[in-house]
Amino acid sequence: MKFVKTLSVAGALAALPTFALAQDTAAPGFDEIGPYIMTTLLFLVAGFLVFFMAAGFAMLEAGLVRGKNVAMQLTKNIALFGIASIMYWLVGFNLMYPGEFNGFLGPIFGTTTWLEPVGLDAADASLEYASVASDFFFQLMFVAATASIVSGALAERIKLWPFLAFLAILTGILYPISGSWQWGGGWLSTLGCVEGSDAPCGFSDFAGSTVVHSVGGWAALAGAIVLGPRIGKYKDGKTIPMPGSNLALATLGTFILWLGWFGFNGGSQLAAGTVGDITDIGRIFANTNMAAAAGAVAALILTQLLYKKVDLTMVLNGALAGLVSITAGPLDPTLLGALWIGAVGGAIVVFAVPMLDKFKIDDVVGAIPVHLLAGIWGTVAVVFYTEGTSIVTQLTGVLAYGVFTFVVSLVLWFVLKAVVGIRVSEEAEINGLDKAELGMEAYPEFSNG
Secondary structure, eight states: HHHHHHHHHHHHHHHHHHHHHHTTTTSSHHHHHHHHHHHHHHHHHHHHHHHHHHHHHHHHHHHHHHHHHHHHHHHHHHHHHHHHHHHHHOOOOOOOTSSSOSSHHHHHHHHHOOOOOOOOOOSSSTSSOOOOOHHHHHHHHHHHHHHHHHHTTTTTTTTTHHHHHHHHIIIIIIIHHHHHTTTSSSSGGGGOOOOOSSOSSSSSOSSIIIIIIHHHHHHHHHHHHOOOOTSSSSETTTTOOOOOOOOHHHHHHHHHHHHHHHHHHHHOOOSSSSHHHHHHHHHHHHHHHHHHHHHHHHHHHHHHHHHSSSOOOHHHHHHHHHHHHHHTTTSEEEEEEEHHHHHHHHHHHHHHHHHHHHHOOOOOOIIIIIIIIIHHHHHHOOOOOOOOOOHHHHHHHHHHHHHHHHHHHHHHHHHHHHHHHBBBBHHHHHHHHHIIIISOSSSOOOTTT
């Protein structure tokens, strides 16, 4: 019975295009509207998966900071998402994809209406790609992820409003400018290309190991240098551990991020209208999962060997580093390829965290090893599997993003430090930012943090 019902529904759906054409010969058939519908749906589904990564970042950071700073960290995460949404609408989208939309500051002044009208008819729609609204929604989720990377690294000692001011510039201007170099058809996307040749060329970053993750990492590194370490973190040449408040939350956050990454990488196929596209998305999902698993296992084994005990926080960040590592090229590797690329990412975290401590760069959640260093590794690893890529082109892209984002971020952090100050007082840091900056606590029954 179930099989018969399925056939009936399938038959009815198949007949719909014919019925439409019988009524109006100008109406497009399903072979024309199908790719538009499927790609739009891909952007929407992948977009809300990436949106859920905001919850993952919030839980991860809330779990890895001390109890006296949890409410502050949660406030930063929801505030940064709101600011990123507004700034990317206001200037970022048009800045990142120049020439595709009408106007620069159009949305706020009403001179551009690139969202489709309500009740758009298929005959009036541009069926070449997907809904612009869905494309905007999907791209917006990436800029919000970039902002979240900065939040965790600078936790427990930065003022709220200067931090949000920096993120407004990062999400509205810096990220869109550098993003346009690759995803907006800019100079990196055509680097090394020969005119008239159809051979693959240009800098390759499929879903953003560099465009998204290293940008957030570079901005975080600049902020950590200007801000300085937390009080008591480094003493007499030793690194003093400052355990997080809730490793259960940190683990939950990691699994949420892992889930969201399927949308992050899978949606970056940017098409779902053919058998080939859908098959590729399945391959991307499998490779993404394998890299995360390998990163976690690599960190698990290495911490046991190096420290004689497994470090859960390293394992969590190992999984995330594996995900970042595969993001630049999740389509082309075999499963074995995804495994070793992700495993190297997990190893990078284990060795990079103590290295940063030697330089007294205090990264509360390990965002710089995970997103910056593993992001660089993943971008370089593309050359092993993706046709038409070269190590020179990939390193040129890494260097370009690094110099631009780090230098401009460093200048911005110094300006904010000089004008309004970016660090809370010593008393506020000792008592906790929840009380000092917000006047509330995440765990009021445990006032000692």
